[in-house]
Amino acid sequence: MQVHSFLHSDTETYTHVLADVQHKLCAIIDPVLDFDAKSGHTATSSVDEVLAFVREQGWELVYIIETHAHADHISAAIHVKETLGGQLVIGQHITEVQKIFKQIFNFDMSFRTDASQFDILTDDGDTLALGDITITAMYVPGHTRADMAYLAADAEKTVVFVGDTLFAPDVGTARCDFPGGDAKMLYHSIQKLLALPEDTIMYLCHDYPSKGRKHCPTTTVAAQKMGNIHVKDGINEAEFVHMRERRDATLSMPRLIIPAVQVNIDAGNFPQPEANGTRYLKVPINALG
Template sequence: MQVHSFLHSDTETYTHVLADVKQQVCAIIDPVLDFDAKSGRTRTTSVDEVVEFVKDHGWELVYIIETHAHADHISAAIHVKETLGGQLVIGQHITEVQKIFKQIFNFDTSFRTDASQFDILTDDGDTLALGGITITAMYVPGHTRADMAYLATDDEKTVVFVGDTLFAPDVGTARCDFPGGDAKTLYQSIAKLLELPEDTMMYLCHDYPSKGRKYCPTTTVAAQKLGNIHVKDGINEAEFVEMRERRDANLEMPRLIIPAVQVNIDAGHFPKPEDNGTRYLKVPINLLGE
């Protein structure tokens, strides 16, 4: 098993490539599309580095895995799929998120809330085969209702891709104030992750390093239990919930939440072009951010 991590500097997001190098197969986890919110222009410059990396190694892309419908970046899953193939994977509870945001964006009846835009829907305990690697889905809601972590195991080691649940120990944990989020649920989900063996490597979806620390895509269960500023050993559920809700009440909405969510719940598809050939996104006025 090999894991290679690529930092998208604009959104501080990590895209990971998980590979069985012997059988020449891989998965790409949480790919990011470049998006300039000022101009509304998209580019694939960053994700193409990942695509070229896979091509250069001669690996077959089997899965494109989304840990959840992200609110801080737009998924590049469609570009990756068109370029490399692969099946698009997300947790089955994405249907709940689709229903919530269909109402928020007032999408018409043509918008599907059955998750049929995706190829594979996972539930807690489901497994995917990637050569000699077994990928096991872990349902870890709280940040949203649909978050999944993915545990990858082969004969040599086990790693876990935690999505937006835990960040580096000096950063803490994910916010829970989006529609459908819940701090108590997140605490319980994190507890499941921290039950993994202490030497388990955790691959982060984001890193927001404190001053003087370089970006790093990984941490361990042991490091989280020892030093996570929000949920280290000794912090109970009530303390976490009080801290998380107080902190979330003062956070601004993510810079890209409005374009990101409406695209990501549709598996990375932008709306169809209108009669002038241009695609448009919607902006709800005075609805989010309270």
């Protein structure tokens, strides 16, 4: 097993490439589309670096895995699929998120809330085969109703892709104030992850390093239990929920939440062009935050 991590500097998001080198098979986890909110322009230069790397290795892309419908960046899954193929994977509870945001954005009846935009829907305990690597889905709601972590194991090691449940120990944990979020759920989801063997490597979806520290894509279960500022050993559910809800009340909405969510719940698809050939996104007024 190999994992290669690529930082999208504008959103501080990590895209990971998980590979069975012997069988030349890989999965791409949480790919990011470049998006300029000021102009509405999209670009693929960042994710194209990931795709070029996969091509250079001669690997076949089997899966494009989304840990959840992100609120801080737009998914590049459609571009990845059109370029290299692969099946698009997300947790089956994405249907709950689709229904919540269909109402917020007042989408018409043509917007599907059955997750049929995706190829594979996973639930807790489901497995995907990637050569000799077994990928096991772990349902970890709280940040959203649909968050999944993915445990990857072969004969040599086990790693876990945690999405937005946990950040580096000096950063803490995901916020829970988006529609459908729940701090109690997040606490119990994190406990599932912290119950993994302490030497398990955790691959982060984001890193927001404190001053003097460089970005890093990984941590370990042991490091989280010892030092996570929000949820290390000794912090109980009530303490965590109080901290999380109090902290969330001070946070502004992510810079890209409005474009990101409405695209990502539709598997990375932008709305169909209107009569003039231009695609448009909606901005709900006074509906978030």
